[in-house]
Amino acid sequence: MNIRQLKHFLAVIDLGSLAAAAEVVHLSQPALSRSLRALENVLRVPLFDRQDRRLRPTPYALAYVERARRMVFDENEGARSLALMRDGELGSLAFGMGSSIAKFLLAPLMLEMLDRAPGLRMSAMVQSTDMLHAALLKEQLDFFIGDVRIAQHDPDMVIEALYPCTFGWFARAEHPLAAKRNVTMTHLSAYPLISGGYADESVERRIADLYGLGIPISQHFSLSTSDLSTMHALLASSDAVTPSTAIAVLDPLKAGVVVPLDVAPPLDLDLTLGIIHRAGRTLAPASSRAFEFIRASFANAAAELSRLHGRRAGLGAAPSLKKRAIKTRR
Incomplete structure (x- = not known):
């Protein structure tokens, strides 16, 4: 045989x-x-x-x-x-991530790897966590960054939880609701709602329960896009409002173009992002460098969001973004 x-x-x-x-x-x-x-x-x-x-x-x-x-x-x-x-820093590296983090992570990661391992061949997939998980199982990816819940009970997967997401409702800084306290879904519904990125069934159910929305919740949104650049442009140039992870709107938050709204009840969702790869799978040597950069990028994003939240609290404009505890499994 x-x-x-x-x-x-x-x-x-x-x-x-x-x-x-x-x-x-x-x-x-x-x-x-x-x-x-x-x-x-x-x-x-x-x-x-x-x-x-x-x-x-x-x-x-x-x-x-x-x-x-x-x-x-x-x-x-x-x-x-x-x-x-034999290859050392040569070879290939295939990885994936969701659209909500690709905006701030994908290009910097690829530039870092090109600088440190110029002979490396890279490919990247931007998709929902379930699609990334399926691609990993088919050995189309070496690893992906996504919602760690999808693999937390799978003994054939290795998880490194990195970033507990904060959530909120966001609009342009001059939006009529920006200075209002205890904004309700009635207030929000008076403006175009944007659905950004990919949302699984559990997230949709939770949003529906929090705000008394009928299923599917897509019927309540005027616009839907997985392209964050488009979502940022719409928020900056209109009275549209979006529910989102804070990290997905980090750049416009830093620029002061977009602000979190004080919505009641707050958008209380459970999502921890992390690195997921197959147990027993030999990773390319460049993976360890990629992991270092990903860890540092999430740590920097968390610090930046904390700084922005502290600055807003000091100015007396304080919708809080709830943060979940990290649950790590290796």
């Missing part, structure tokens, strides 16, 4: 067709059939029932398939580990 035979077996299992599998593994159908027969001889069990020119997996095959996947995975990881040792 060899890894090549296991790959042939998995191709037939996954594609359900000898012809399709033969094309993927670049063998003729007779050659692929011989490879399967050889594996059956080694294992001394039938892996496929051959009826009507079709291969149907036997109970033995279904019991064996996950072990076969693990052996192929371990073989690939062994070869990858040696390649990474």
Whole structure:
């Protein structure tokens, strides 16, 4: 038995067709059939029932398939580990993050890595946490930065919680509601509402419960965009209002263009961002440098938001942004 035979077996299992599998593994159908027969001889069990020119997996095959996947995975990881040792700072790094943090993190991270590892090939995916998690499981990413809840009960994932998000309602500094206390949903609904970024079902339910909104809450929003530059421009140039993480509007907050509103009840959501990668996955050497930069970037963002909140409190304009405790699991 060899890894090549296991790959042939998995191709037939996954594609359900000898012809399709033969094309993927670049063998003729007779050659692929011989490879399967050889594996059956080694294992001394039938892996496929051959009826009507079709291969149907036997109970033995279904019991064996996950072990076969693990052996192929371990073989690939062994070869990858040696390649990474040879490459040093060369190689590739694929990572992902949500749109709410890509605005302040993605370009600086890539510039940092280009400066410190100029031979590195990088690719980045900006998507919702569930899409990033799916891409990680498919080995399309080395790691991603997202909502740590998606992997907190998965023993095959490693989590490093970094940043407990603060939330609020935001509008331009000269907005009619900017100086008002105890703003309610009735007040907010008099202005265009912007839905920015990606929100999962639990977040939507929580917002609906807090403000008495019907589901889906998208029906209450005039505009929806996952592009933060567009959202920032709309906030700065109109009377639109948005519920958001504070980090997603960090730049316009720092510039004084956007301010948090004093909304009652406050936007009380639970979201901790962190680095997530697969247990047992050999990361590129450049990953450790990327992780250092990501940790420092979140620490700087937290310090900046704390400074801004302190400045606003000193001026007597004080909607507070609630901060959750970090829960870390490695």
